[in-house]
Amino acid sequence: MPAPGTLGNVNERVIELSGLRKTFGRITAVDCVDLTIRRGEVVALLGPNGAGKSTTIDLALGLSTPTAGTAQLFGGTPRDAIVAGWVGAMLQGGALLPTATVRESVALIAAVHRTPLSVDEALRRARCTEIADQKVAKLSGGQTQRARFAVAIVSNPELLLLDEPTAAMDVEARRTFWESMRGLTDEGRTVVFATHYLDEADTFADRIVMLRAGRVVADGTPAQVKAVVSGRTIRATLPSVSEADAASIRSLPGVTALELRGDRLALAAADSDRTLRALLGRYPELRDIEVAARSMDDAFLALTEAEALR
Numbered sequence: 331m332p333a334p335g336t337l338g339n340v341n342e343r344v345i346e347l348s349g350l351r352k353t354f355g356r357i358t359a360v361d362c363v364d365l366t367i368r369r370g371e372v373v374a375l376l377g378p379n380g381a382g383k384s385t386t387i388d389l390a391l392g393l394s395t396p397t398a399g400t401a402q403l404f405g406g407t408p409r410d411a412i413v414a415g416w417v418g419a420m421l422q423g424g425a426l427l428p429t430a431t432v433r434e435s436v437a438l439i440a441a442v443h444r445t446p447l448s449v450d451e452a453l454r455r456a457r458c459t460e461i462a463d464q465k466v467a468k469l470s471g472g473q474t475q476r477a478r479f480a481v482a483i484v485s486n487p488e489l490l491l492l493d494e495p496t497a498a499m500d501v502e503a504r505r506t507f508w509e510s511m512r513g514l515t516d517e518g519r520t521v522v523f524a525t526h527y528l529d530e531a532d533t534f535a536d537r538i539v540m541l542r543a544g545r546v547v548a549d550g551t552p553a554q555v556k557a558v559v560s561g562r563t564i565r566a567t568l569p570s571v572s573e574a575d576a577a578s579i580r581s582l583p584g585v586t587a588l589e590l591r592g593d594r595l596a597l598a599a600a601d602s603d604r605t606l607r608a609l610l611g612r613y614p615e616l617r618d619i620e621v622a623a624r625s626m627d628d629a630f631l632a633l634t635e636a637e638a639l640r
């Protein structure tokens with residue numbers, strides 16, 4: 331396998347997940363995920379708790395064996411890519427030695443790689459220079475994340491896989507974290523990060539893959555995904571609503587999804603004023619009407635039904 335830097339092909343498939351599935355007993359954590367990520371892409375894996383983000387990252391890194399399907403990095407096995415030093419990772423459970431200093435932690439990893447960054451360079455890029463001589467056990471949550479980031483980048487990897495890298499960081503720490511990350515992506519590295527936050531995905535990623543219940547429910551640019559997520563939900567009661575009514579409601583202007591529970595409707599609408607006018611025009615008997623900004627959970631529900639961006 332040639333070194334990725336020598337290929338220089340922007341269409342190169344850095345991550346290729348095919349029919350990927352992982353079950354834990356009765357739980358299906360990842361359910362038939364097909365995903366191709368190419369060189370230079372910055373991709374957010376966005377989803378609520380339990381969506382399967384961490385499991386997908388673990389499978390991509392070869393840390394967990396798929397129940398079905400395959401995960402490839404740089405056209406080969408995850409193990410080969412990791413041994414070659416092409417992959418840096420920050421995982422949720424990844425611990426550092428508590429008695430080592432930040433500098434020692436970074437140096438330890440640098441020592442096992444063929445073409446690492448210098449330790450000082452990794453510390454500088456991760457904004458750890460000032461905490462370099464502190465013991466890991468004494469770091470705050472946000473400082474620990476920065477130290478883990480320095481460890482992840484010291485091999486000078488082509489690909490970074492980051493599982494909720496800004497967990498435990500305050501707003502200012504998040505901002506500086508993404509600034510230091512930008513330096514790395516500007517050099518053409520590929521970054522995949524898991525997050526719960528749409529704003530973080532929107533600001534930093536150029537592609538958002540939304541996961542829910544182990545499945546990809548949307549995959550598009552932040553603008554495409556936001557258009558679906560940022561709509562409103564109209565809830566109302568329509569006595570004796572029939573299947574024919576449901577079909578007719580789905581075809582109203584601006585409706586992206588409909589959920590029916592008995593006589594109660596929940597409509598996802600891109601332009602709720604227009605949809606509501608049309609709905610009342612057709613069904614004047616509508617009552618108990620509520621219009622609310624769509625929460626992330628509503629958006630995930632809407633997407634599961636509409637699969638609008640697939």
Ligand SMILES: Nc1ncnc2c1ncn2[C@@H]1O[C@H](COP(=O)(O)OP(=O)(O)OP(=O)(O)O)[C@@H](O)[C@H]1O
Nearest residue numbers: 354357358359377378379380381382383384385386
């Ligand atoms: N080792 C395991 N044993 C049993 N169930 C597991 C295991 N790992 C994950 N799961 C389950 O698989 C599902 C997906 O979990 P996963 O951690 O991948 O989601 P996530 O999107 O990363 O969630 P979070 O944002 O909370 O980290 C969940 O229902 C979780 O409880």
